[in-house]
Amino acid sequence: MFTGIIEELGRISAIEPIAGGLRLFIEAKEVLQDLKTGDSLAVNGACLTIVGRRDTELAVEAVGETLEKTTIGSWKIGGQVNLERSLSAAGRFGGHFVQGHVNAAGRITQWYPRGENWFLEVEIPPHLMRYIIPEGSIAIEGISLTVASLNSNRVGINIIPHTAKATNLQFKQVGEAVNIEVDMIAKYLEKLMEVMRNS
Known part of the structure; x- marks a missing residue:
């Protein structure tokens, strides 16, 4: 379980094919302190x-459904990635419950400065829109964000500035694909309502 509060930006240092997937090597500092x-x-x-891990680098693998649902297959050496360790029992909870189970990839349709802040609009696969509400939570690239507006199948x-600077959003451009995870509570509520209707 995660919170969607990014701890550090890592850098992809190497990508290797493995049976059914990819092994990725990521340079990092802070998150390596207590990871094994x-x-x-x-x-x-x-x-x-x-x-696997070394002093300044860790290795992870992605296969099967993870590659199908995420943007991992398009990552490049030198790319910046958002990193967050799993939530500890004694850790502070500052975002929302993020499982790390990406539902699908979305596409950035707008990304520009607006006043002192920035505005991000992402096109979401239609089947996920029923889980998204104004002022609700959504994770984009692992970042816990609050929905400001809904327009058809687009989320605003x-x-x-802190979020833009502390995450890989600062490097994003219109047209890029991003990982989307909708609020898990909405999915559980849908399942509960389905059970109640059928009981």
């Missing part, structure tokens, strides 16, 4: 297992 092989790490919102979000 077998631990979980959210990388651009995708929960990946650490399969106001981004404060």
Whole structure:
């Protein structure tokens, strides 16, 4: 489980093909302090297992459904990725519950400065829109964000300067794909209502 509060930007240093997927090597500092092989790490919102680590670098692998639902297959060496360690029992909770199970990739349709802040608009796959409400939570690239507006299948979000600077949003451009995870509570409520209707 994660919170959507990004701890650090990592840099992809190498990508290797493996059976059915990819092994990615990521340069990092802060998140390496207490991570070991077998631990979980959210990388651009995708929960990946650490399969190896050195002083300034860690390795993760992505296969199967993870590659199908995320943008990982398009990542390049030198790319900046959002990193967050899993939530500890004693950790502070500052965002919203993020599972690290990316639902699909969205596409940036607007990204520009607006006053002191920035405005981000992302096109969302239609089947996910029923889980998104104004002022509700959504994770984009692993970042916990609050929905400001809905327009058809597009979500508008106001981004404060700190968030833009502390995440890989600062490098994004219109047309780029981004990882989307809708609020898990909305999905659980939908399932509960379905059970109640059928009981």
